[in-house]
Amino acid sequence: DKGAYPYYMLKEIDEQAVVARNIAGHYFDEDGNLQGIPCAVTDAIEAADRLYIVAAGTSYHAGLIGKRYFEQWAKIPTEVHIASEFAYDQPMLSEKPFFIFLSQSGETADSREVLDNVKKQGYPALTLANVMNSTLTREADFALPVLAGPEIAVASTKAYTAQVLVQAILAASLGNPGFDLKAELAKVAVEIQAITDEKESFKKIAEDALKDQHSAFYIGRGLDAAVALEAALKLKEISYIQTEGFAAGELKHGTISLIEEGTPVFALLTQSKTAGLLRGEVAQVAARGANTIVFASEELAKEGDAFVLPQVNELLMPLLAVIPAQLVAYYATLARGLDVDRPRNLAKSVTVQ
Ligand code: M6R
Numbered sequence: 001d002k003g004a005y006p007y008y009m010l011k012e013i014d015e016q017a018v019v020a021r022n023i024a025g026h027y028f029d030e031d032g033n034l035q036g037i038p039c040a041v042t043d044a045i046e047a048a049d050r051l052y053i054v055a056a057g058t059s060y061h062a063g064l065i066g067k068r069y070f071e072q073w074a075k076i077p078t079e080v081h082i083a084s085e086f087a088y089d090q091p092m093l094s095e096k097p098f099f100i101f102l103s104q105s106g107e108t109a110d111s112r113e114v115l116d117n118v119k120k121q122g123y124p125a126l127t128l129a130n131v132m133n134s135t136l137t138r139e140a141d142f143a144l145p146v147l148a149g150p151e152i153a154v155a156s157t158k159a160y161t162a163q164v165l166v167q168a169i170l171a172a173s174l175g176n177p178g179f180d181l182k183a184e185l186a187k188v189a190v191e192i193q194a195i196t197d198e199k200e201s202f203k204k205i206a207e208d209a210l211k212d213q214h215s216a217f218y219i220g221r222g223l224d225a226a227v228a229l230e231a232a233l234k235l236k237e238i239s240y241i242q243t244e245g246f247a248a249g250e251l252k253h254g255t256i257s258l259i260e261e262g263t264p265v266f267a268l269l270t271q272s273k274t275a276g277l278l279r280g281e282v283a284q285v286a287a288r289g290a291n292t293i294v295f296a297s298e299e300l301a302k303e304g305d306a307f308v309l310p311q312v313n314e315l316l317m318p319l320l321a322v323i324p325a326q327l328v329a330y331y332a333t334l335a336r337g338l339d340v341d342r343p344r345n346l347a348k349s350v351t352v353q
Pocket residue numbers: 056057058059102103104105106107108111154155156157233234237348349350
């Protein structure tokens with residue numbers, strides 16, 4: 001039931017603060033110790049020499065963020081693969097691979113195909129899914145809940161943030177983030193709420209920048225490049241505005257030739273290491289007429305940025321940076337008079353290959 005909300009998507013965007021709290025409540029006890037991840041899971045992962053995250057669409061984008069946590073905190077080399085590609089072109093695997101399937105529905109046929117293949121080869125697999133007791137959770141050796149609650153809108157929102165959160169927690173259980181993850185996640189929940197409270201700002205940004213546009217861009221570097229992919233998918237799949245998301249350093253290798261007077265270029269700027277370079281790229285597209293809209297973290301923000309994202313640990317900034325993109329996609333679609341929850345040609349759960 002969407003209650004007072006006009007669309008499920010907006011309700012699900014709003015639920016993300018509560019989802020973050022629920023996930024922390026499930027996976028941490030009152031003293032801040034991790035719970036709910038069986039030793040059998042951590043033992044199996046620790047016995048592996050490499051993780052292979054396999055997923056599709058938004059879940060694949062969540063995996064790109066998770067990779068960072070597994071590599072940086074748990075020190076396990078991690079690859080992220082698109083299920084439909086892996087299924088028919090299996091890359092060379094390490095000696096002791098461990099598979100992680102990420103899925104909202106747990107029913108995605110492309111991911112199921114890969115799970116079947118790797119099981120036949122005898123490799124261990126864990127599914128992180130929102131729908132428990134789904135095919136992917138039943139058929140993998142292990143399963144952990146993503147706990148986003150039912151997601152109805154075709155455009156995935158809270159399942160993405162929930163998948164990122166659960167991967168962070170799993171990686172923390174295998175290693176050491178070097179900061180108090182539970183406390184920082186409590187802050188993330190508060191700040192997600194603060195951003196979703198700013199709906200009018202994003203409605204205005206979307207209407208001003210996107211109402212009559214046929215194309216748009218999202219750029220970022222590092223984790224922001226991964227969020228840019230998700231931001232672009234969100235905008236294109238419901239508004240039908242052709243949107244490319246990519247690593248900002250690639251602009252000069254081709255994409256910059258697409259910039260025209262008024263082309264909307266959204267820049268996500270939350271990673272200090274590359275903030276200077278990204279500022280340069282924003283200036284380059286602006287000089288070619290782009291309408292640049294910068295969403296920057298508090299520590300990196302400058303005058304003229306469209307929105308300042310509250311500061312949390314940089315590795316957790318994707319959890320905040322994605323929210324404006326979800327809201328911009330929602331309001332741009334609304335402004336174009338389209339059905340936000342049911343974009344053409346798409347199904348919520350993709351059960352064919
Ligand atoms: O249920 P899954 O997470 O396995 O689904 C994967 C994709 O089909 C899904 O994320 C899709 O890309 C969404 N429509 C994106 O909003």
